[in-house]
Each structure stands twice: as C-alpha cells, then as structure tokens.
Amino acid sequence: MxxxxxxxxxxxxxxxxxxxxxxxxxxxxxxxxxxxxGADERIEWRRLxxxxxxxxxxxxxxxxxxxxxxxxxxxxxQLDLAWAMKILLVVGAIVLGAIIGLVYGAIAWRRTRYxxxxxxxxxxxxxxxxxxxxxxxxxxxxxxxxxxLLARLFGFSSLKIESAGGAGSxxxxxxxxxxxxxxxxxxILARAAGVRRTGxxxxxxxxxxQEAPERPLLELGAGRLVGSLVRSGFMIVTILLVAxxxxxxxLTRTFQLAGALPGVLAAVGYAWSRFAGEFSFxxxxxxxxxxxxxxxxxxxxxxxxxxxxQALSFSQPPLWRRKGWWRVxxxxxGYGGEGEETTTVLYPVATTEEVALILPLVLPxxxxxxxxxxxxxxxTGTGTDEGFIIxxxxxxxxxxxxxxxxxxxxxxxxxxxxxGLWWRTLAVVPxxxxxxxxxxxxxxxxxxxxxxxxxxxxxxxxxxxxxHLDVETARTLLLEQAExxxxxxxxxxxxxxxxxxxxxxxxxxxxxxGYAGVLPAVPAREEMP
Amino acid sequence: MESAxxxxxxxxxxRVSDRLIGVRxxxxxxxxxxxxxxxxxxxxxxxxxxxxxxxxxxxxxAWAWWLIPRxxxxxxxxxxxxxxxxxxxxxxxxxxxxxxxxxxxxxVQAGPLMRxxxxxxxxxxxxxxxTDASIPGLLEAxxxxxxxxxxxxxxxxxxxx
Numbered sequence: 101m102x103x104x105x106x107x108x109x110x111x112x113x114x115x116x117x118x119x120x121x122x123x124x125x126x127x128x129x130x131x132x133x134x135x136x137x138g139a140d141e142r143i144e145w146r147r148l149x150x151x152x153x154x155x156x157x158x159x160x161x162x163x164x165x166x167x168x169x170x171x172x173x174x175x176x177x178q179l180d181l182a183w184a185m186k187i188l189l190v191v192g193a194i195v196l197g198a199i200i201g202l203v204y205g206a207i208a209w210r211r212t213r214y215x216x217x218x219x220x221x222x223x224x225x226x227x228x229x230x231x232x233x234x235x236x237x238x239x240x241x242x243x244x245x246x247x248x249l250l251a252r253l254f255g256f257s258s259l260k261i262e263s264a265g266g267a268g269s270x271x272x273x274x275x276x277x278x279x280x281x282x283x284x285x286x287x288i289l290a291r292a293a294g295v296r297r298t299g300x301x302x303x304x305x306x307x308x309x310q311e312a313p314e315r316p317l318l319e320l321g322a323g324r325l326v327g328s329l330v331r332s333g334f335m336i337v338t339i340l341l342v343a344x345x346x347x348x349x350x351l352t353r354t355f356q357l358a359g360a361l362p363g364v365l366a367a368v369g370y371a372w373s374r375f376a377g378e379f380s381f382x383x384x385x386x387x388x389x390x391x392x393x394x395x396x397x398x399x400x401x402x403x404x405x406x407x408x409x410q411a412l413s414f415s416q417p418p419l420w421r422r423k424g425w426w427r428v429x430x431x432x433x434g435y436g437g438e439g440e441e442t443t444t445v446l447y448p449v450a451t452t453e454e455v456a457l458i459l460p461l462v463l464p465x466x467x468x469x470x471x472x473x474x475x476x477x478x479x480t481g482t483g484t485d486e487g488f489i490i491x492x493x494x495x496x497x498x499x500x501x502x503x504x505x506x507x508x509x510x511x512x513x514x515x516x517x518x519x520g521l522w523w524r525t526l527a528v529v530p531x532x533x534x535x536x537x538x539x540x541x542x543x544x545x546x547x548x549x550x551x552x553x554x555x556x557x558x559x560x561x562x563x564x565x566x567x568h569l570d571v572e573t574a575r576t577l578l579l580e581q582a583e584x585x586x587x588x589x590x591x592x593x594x595x596x597x598x599x600x601x602x603x604x605x606x607x608x609x610x611x612x613x614g615y616a617g618v619l620p621a622v623p624a625r626e627e628m629p
Numbered sequence: 630m631e632s633a634x635x636x637x638x639x640x641x642x643x644r645v646s647d648r649l650i651g652v653r654x655x656x657x658x659x660x661x662x663x664x665x666x667x668x669x670x671x672x673x674x675x676x677x678x679x680x681x682x683x684x685x686x687x688x689x690x691a692w693a694w695w696l697i698p699r700x701x702x703x704x705x706x707x708x709x710x711x712x713x714x715x716x717x718x719x720x721x722x723x724x725x726x727x728x729x730x731x732x733x734x735x736x737v738q739a740g741p742l743m744r745x746x747x748x749x750x751x752x753x754x755x756x757x758x759x760t761d762a763s764i765p766g767l768l769e770a771x772x773x774x775x776x777x778x779x780x781x782x783x784x785x786x787x788x789x790x
Contacts, residue, residue, distance in 0.1 A: 241790075264756060264790055408790075410790065433756060433790050533790075535731050535755040535756055535757035535760055536725060536726060536727040536728065536731060536755050536757065536760040536762065537725070537726045538723050538724065538725040538726070538760075538761070539635070539723065539724045539725075540721065540722065540723045540724075541634075541635070541721070541722045541723070542720070542721050543720045543721070546722070551634065554759065556755065556757035556759045556760045557757055557759075558756050558757055558758075558790065559757070559758050559759075563759075571634040572634060574634075575634055575635070575637075575724075578724065578726060579637065579726075582712055582726045582728070585728065586711055586712075586728060589728075589730065589788045592788070
C-alpha cells in the first residue's frame with residue numbers, strides 16, 4: 101500500500117502520544133530502576149509504619165470468617181457438637197484469617213517504600229505483582245488524610261494523593277502515625293506548591309515543611325445535618341415506604357410484605373453513611389487551598405489546592421427551600437468516578453449566606469459588578485433579571501414550567517447555569533476550567549429553532565448543560581465561550597500555586613485579601629485572625 | 630440551508646471520505662441483512678405473520694441505506710488556529726469545539742473493514758469523559774497528518790487541567 105501508515109511513528113511527535121504523566125501511571129520503563137528516579141536527585145526512601153500489617157490483618161480475618169460462615173454456616177449449625185466447640189471453630193477461623201493476613205501484610209510491608217522528590221512522589225509496592233507508582237507533584241489534584249475507625253483509635257492515618265487519571269489514580273500511604281502523616285502532607289503540599297527551601301546542604305535532613313496557616317471558615321452543626329437529612333427527598337420516600345409497610349402489616353396481619361425490608365434497611369444505611377460521613381463537616385482555607393474535615397467514625401482531612409476545583413454546583417431539594425439550604429458539590433479531577441457521594445461534597449448544607457462565602461473560595465472574583473445580586477438571581481431567580489439568558493417562549497412545549505428558570509449568565513470569569521424549579525440547581529464553571537464545548541440539537545428542537553450547549557468538565561457530580569436556547573444565541577455563546585476560555589487559560593494561575601511568588605513565605609495576608617474577594621464574607625466570621 | 634446555525638462563519642469544513650458510506654453500508658448489510666435473510670426461511674415455511682420480522686428488518690436496512698450517505702456527508706471538521714471544530718449528525722446534530730491545549734491524547738483506530746478501505750478514525754481525548762471528538766472515515770494519509778498536526782498543536786498550546 102502506498103499511502104503512509106497512520107500507525108507508523110511520525111518523525112517528530114511521538115512523545116505526545118505516550119500516556120501523559122498526569123495519567124497517574126507512568127510507563128513502567130520510564131524513570132529507571134528503584135532508588136534512582138531522577139538523574140542527580142537523591143530520594144530519601146521511607147517505610148510505612150510497622151503497625152500496617154496489624155491494622156490490615158483484621159480485613160483478611162473478616163474475609164475468611166465471611167467465607168466460612170457463608171459456605172459452612174449451615175453445616176456448623178447442624179453439626180452435633182457442643183456450643184463451646186462451635187464457638188471454638190469460629191474463633192479458630194478468625195485467628196487463622198488474622199495470621200494469614202498478618203504474614204502477607206508483613207511481606208507486603210517489607211516490599212513497600214515511598215519517597216518524596218522535588219518533582220514527584222514515589223511508591224514502590226507489591227508482593228507478587230510489583231508496582232512502582234510515581235505521581236508528578238504539579239499534577240497533584242488533592243491530598244487526603246484519612247483515619248479509619250480502628251486506625252484512629254490508635255493514632256494512625258492513611259494519606260492519599262489524588263491525580264487526574266480517573267478512578268484509582270491515586271497514591272495511598274497507609275498507615276503512618278498521625279504526626280508523620282501531617283508532616284508528609286505538609287511536605288508534599290509545600291513541594292507541590294513550588295515553595296523551594298534554599299541554602300540547604302545536600303545530605304542534611306531537610307527542615308520539616310511548615311503547615312500552611314489555616315483559617316477556619318464554616319462548621320456544620322449536627323442539628324442542621326440531621327434536619328437536612330430528614331428533609332431530603334429519599335428520606336420522605338423512606339418514611340412513606342415504612343408507613344405503607346406498617347399499615348399493610350397492620351391491616352393484613354401478616355408479614356407478607358416483609359420483603360420490602362431490605363429496601364428500608366438500604367435506605368437507613370444510606371442515611372447513616374451520609375450522617376456519619378458528613379458529621380462535623382468543617383471548611384477552612386489555607387495557603388495550600390481548601391481544607392475539608394469531616395467524619396464521625398472515620399475522620400478525613402482533605403486539602404484541595406487552588407485551581408483544582410473544576411466546577412461547582414449548588415442544589416436544593418424542595419423541602420430545603422424554606423430553610424434556604426444548599427448542597428455544594430464539586431468536580432475535582434482526582435475524585436471523579438470514585439463513586440463515594442461524600443468525597444465530592446464541598447459543603448453538605450450551606451445557608452444562602454454561606455454560599456456567598458463558599459463560592460469565592462473557588463472563584464475569588466465572580467466577574468461582575470453586582471456579585472450578590474447575580475448570585476441571588478442564579479440561585480432562586482427566574483426570567484432575564486441580572487443578565488440571564490433564558491429559553492425563548494417557544495421552548496414552553498419542552499419545559500412548560502421551567503423555561504423561565506432554565507438560564508445561563510456569563511460573567512467575566514465564569515459561566516453560571518441555573519436549572520430546575522422544584523429541584524433548584526446552579527452550576528458554576530470558571531472559564532479556564534472548561535475542557536471542550538459542544539452544541540447539540542435533536543429533531544424536535546430543530547423544528548422549534550432551539551439548541552442546547554454543553555460545557556464539558558472532568559467527571560464528577562457537576563454537569564454543565566444549558567438546554568433549549570435559541571439556536572442563534574446558542575451558537576454565539578458556543579463560539580464566544582471558546583474564545584473566553586482561551587483568554588482565561590492564558591491568565592490562569594500556575595499548577596504550582598505558590599510559584600508566582602518569588603521565594604519566601606506564602607503571603608497569607610494577600611491571599612486572604614484575594615479570597616475575601618468581591619463577595620463580602622459573613623460578618624461574624626470576619627473577626628478571625 | 631437549514632443547517633446554517635451549525636455552520637461557523639469563515640470556516641471551510643473538511644469532509645470525510647465517501648468510502649465511509651460503503652463501509653457503513655456493508656456493516657449494516659451484515660448485521661441487519663443477514664438476519665433478514667435468515668428470518669425469511671421460517672416465514673416461507675410458516676407464512677403470514679412470520680413475514681413481519683424480515684419486513685421490519687428490510688425496512689431498517691432501506692432506511693439505513695438512505696440515511697448513511699447523509700450522515701457521512703454531514704460529518705465535517707475544521708482546524709482553526711486554537712481549536713478543532715467537529716460537526717456531525719443529520720437528525721441529532723452537534724458542533725463540538727475542542728481546544729488543542731486541552732488535548733490529553735490522540736487515538737487513531739481502524740477495524741478490519743476500515744483498514745481494507747484505507748481509512749482510520751482519529752479521536753481526541755480531553756480530561757473530560759463527555760468530550761466526543763472523533764472523526765471517522767479519514768483516509769490513512771489524512772489521519773496521520775491530522776494526528777501529527779494535533780499533537781504538535783497540543784504541545785504548543787499545552788494547558789493543565
């Protein structure tokens with residue numbers, strides 16, 4: 101065949117076809133053998149804490165016990181043995197599982213080591229299938245410190261570094277002592293931020309990185325959390341379900357409907373996981389970005405550096421309306437697709453005033469002269485007030501109720517998309533964070549001269565879709581938005597968020613001034629140092 | 630023309646190869662035509678109502694036969710200075726703008742039929758899973774040119790996430 105083969109490597113640009121480092125897993129043959137990641141860089145290799153196998157062993161024990169009960173539970177019950185013997189057998193299964201888990205864990209622990217370089221974090225692990233994972237610091241999306249219940253009781257934490265390669269693209273160090281985890285996190289964040297420590301003799305252990313000063317902003321009380329759960333949609337369904345069940349049982353005097361119980365249990369489980377996960381939710385701000393702490397049994401402290409929040413959404417189920425509550429969710433590249441609801445929550449239940457405080461954390465400047473009015477119109481408004489573009493009248497066929505509510509407002513810095521009359525939602529996407537844009541039109545929309553616009557963001561709970569705009573408006577918006585996004589990208593902050601400052605300490609005062617932003621903070625909180 | 634809204638002023642669209650029509654028609658013929666033939670046999674034996682199935686399948690084939698050329702001719706792409714534009718669809722239309730700087734990687738793919746016809750599909754991936762930026766039915770030379778052009782442009786305008 102005479103045509104050039106498209107699979108042949110082109111003369112110049114093979115490098116760009118390689119999986120990019122931000123995919124989390126660099127090709128295995130990339131940076132040399134363990135211990136020499138950079139040419140002239142010396143990595144200090146460290147081990148996880150010795151207690152790791154012990155903390156992991158109970159999992160193996162639980163698995164073995166589960167398998168044993170599943171397979172032999174009935175046999176055991178029917179066996180003609182004394183109770184003491186049966187209990188002994190169960191205990192034996194647990195001990196066996198624990199020992200197997202412990203031995204495997206000990207080998208795994210010996211094989212696992214990590215190091216922090218100037219450019220990357222390294223983790224080498226694996227017993228039979230070895231793995232070397234190097235995460236580039238400038239591609240870091242978030243750092244989580246998690247304390248599962250058991251580890252928390254004994255003062256151990258697990259540290260997770262998220263990068264943007266979809267689910268599973270993280271580097272997890274478990275377990276470290278609480279202080280060690282703090283130290284490693286500060287170290288990683290300081291290096292990722294681009295804070296260089298100068299005048300350090302090679303070979304000398306570096307001074308521990310300072311934790312970025314943190315300003316607590318909001319704390320969620322248990323009362324409001326419970327109230328929000330009670331008022332949430334699924335809770336109402338559950339209560340109706342239970343009521344119906346009780347009624348049916350009372351009327352028929354049979355337990356025929358007890359089959360619905362698993363559903364009820366699942367709902368209760370969900371409510372519990374929401375309650376436990378979002379208990380004592382605290383939001384703070386540090387030079388390293390947004391700090392989130394939450395959890396009743398399993399405590400988490402998460403740090404999302406500046407510029408890592410790709411999109412925000414504020415949503416309000418119908419029963420939250422009277423309270424003026426909003427659930428704030430975010431798209432962060434590393435968290436996407438992990439499936440856990442709480443991971444992508446920026447604040448579980450915020451009042452409207454708190455919304456005006458949270459939005460500036462992600463978007464210091466809303467890009468308009470009347471930020472509060474625009475925000476209010478975006479949250480609760482309808483119609484074209486404050487410069488919103490809504491569907492034309494002829495879209496009533498598709499959205500008889502919501503056509504005046506569905507709308508978009510483009511400011512100098514972001515796109516605000518509001519939808520839903522009963523289930524209100526506002527999506528906010530900063531211009532520099534859109535990946536690609538698309539305009540779509542189905543056959544029915546075409547007959548009405550309508551079209552929709554999608555702003556593509558990284559995977560997460562926030563979708564930015566504008567429905568049923570006038571087709572000319574949609575096209576203008578699409579092309580102008582492409583231009584706006586391009587300009588915004590050019591002025592976007594660096595991946596290493598401190599590198600714009602010339603050395604020295606992070607300027608917390610300047611940062612606060614920036615974050616206080618156009619939107620006034622809640623006055624009571626302003627007194628914080 | 631009605632599709633004016635999905636045109637961009639000052640942009641000349643590149644079309645994909647007409648060979649794609651043949652490949653897609655062949656695919657349809659295999660996946661719908663063969664079942665249609667297969668259902669004729671029981672219809673001949675049993676008769677009456679059993680003719681419904683092959684009739685529906687044949688209608689589908691005829692519809693696809695009519696639709697495919699329109700679909701293929703509706704596919705257009707344009708390389709602007711900073712973005713790649715892709716236009717698609719007859720019934721469900723879309724116009725996608727992908728900034729080169731947002732590109733994470735490029736795929737060039739071809740199945741056996743496409744390869745026989747000397748064609749390949751180029752697909753651009755960004756950090757968003759919802760980006761649908763695939764251009765099917767490019768001649769191999771054009772596919773490899775476009776791939777190189779995209780990787781080059783992507784490198785020059787590289788942006789983070």
